[in-house]
Amino acid sequence: MTVLYKSDPVRGAIWAERFAKLAPDIPFRMWPDVGDPAAIRYLLAWQPDGLAVTLPNLEVVFSIGAGVDQLDLSRIPADLPVVRMIEPGLVHGMVEYVTEAVLAIHRDLFDYAMQQRARVWQPIQLHPAASRRVGVLGLGMLGTAVLERLRLFGFPCAGWSRSPREVEGVECFSGDATLAAFLARTDVLICLLPLTDATRGFLDQRIFGALPKGASIVQVGRGPQLVIGDLLDALDRGQIHSAVIDVTDPEPLPVDHPLWTQPRVRITPHIASATCAVTAVDAVLENVRRHRAGEPMIGQIDRARGY
Structure with missing residues (x-):
């Protein structure tokens, strides 16, 4: 029962060390050192490409990221379980990033940055959370x-x-029928949707127009969800006050892209959260245990829904 890792080799070295410490009985190999393809039961990858179909006894494909939209599911046999990464490092990183972004918006730091560039000393009235x-x-x-x-x-x-x-403690809305009501009561909109056919282009003029005038957005979902032209228009009109964007389409963002020069837009290079190799190994080993015991794996996706 061999585990094959196919991703960043620097992080892979941490994975290998952790596997050797916690599961010395499970052989761990790093692509392209596949060894005997018939021995591999578990594949850990960001983008496995066509590798899944070349491993005759493969039982599970693990994404090393929180999402699976980077996977071409058509190149993974339909009977193979696909499991996305659920581990504490990913969660903590995202919570930190979004919390800081919301507080920056709430405490008017976009406005103060513009005032600093203009050398203006002018307090802005503080509103309670x-x-x-x-x-x-x-x-x-x-x-x-x-x-x-x-x-x-x-x-x-x-x-x-x-x-x-x-x-x-959270007011929960669900389904298309409640979306307008949800948007109408939202001053800071945070997108953490998975990328699917239904969410591609989701953040568009319809969404921006349904928010209260002067709302802000934090985009930490996936780049193709945001219609950038619609966002630029909403910023120009003041419908959207500011935006924190961690994911774009394409990535990297071209150097001449208009988002770079928007004073009320902050861009980061898809760093809101990342898999922590140490805790990720723990999560994978738990799922391997569950799989061997015939128990449901944590994070297994619904292939029909794409997440």
Whole structure:
């Protein structure tokens, strides 16, 4: 029962060390050192490409990221389980990033940055957190963790998802029929949706127009979800006050792209959260144990839904 790793070799060295410490009985190999293809039961990869079909006894494909949209599922046999990464490092990183972004918006740091460039010393009236309504698109593991943290600051928090969810202290909306009501009560919109056919181009003029005038967005979902032309127009009109963007389409963002020069846009290079190799190994080993015991694996995707 061999595990094959196919991703960044520097991080892979940490994976190999952790596997050797916690599961010395499980052979761990790093692509392209495949060894005997017939011995491989588990594949850990960011983009396995066509590798899955070349391993005759492969039993599970693990994504080393929180999402699976980077995988070409058509190149992974339909009977193979695909499992996305759920581990504490990913959650903690996202909570930190989104919390800082919301607080930067709430404390008017975009405006103060513009004043600093103009050498203007002018206090802006501070509003209490209770008056700044936060809304999260996507109530999965990351969205729920973000809302649980933001609640502690006193922000009125709401979340929207395709199917009904319950989160303590959070007003939950579900389905297309409630989307307009969710947006109408949201001053800071955080996108943590997975990338699917339904969410591609989701953040467009329709969404921006349904938000209160002067709302802000934090885009930490996936780049193709954001219609950048619509965002630029909404910024120009003041419908959107500011935007924190960690994911773009394409990535990297071209040097001549208009987003770079927008004074009310902050761009980071897809760094909101990343898999922590140490805790990720623990998560994978737990799922390997579950798989061998015939138990449900944590993070196994619904192939029909794409997440």
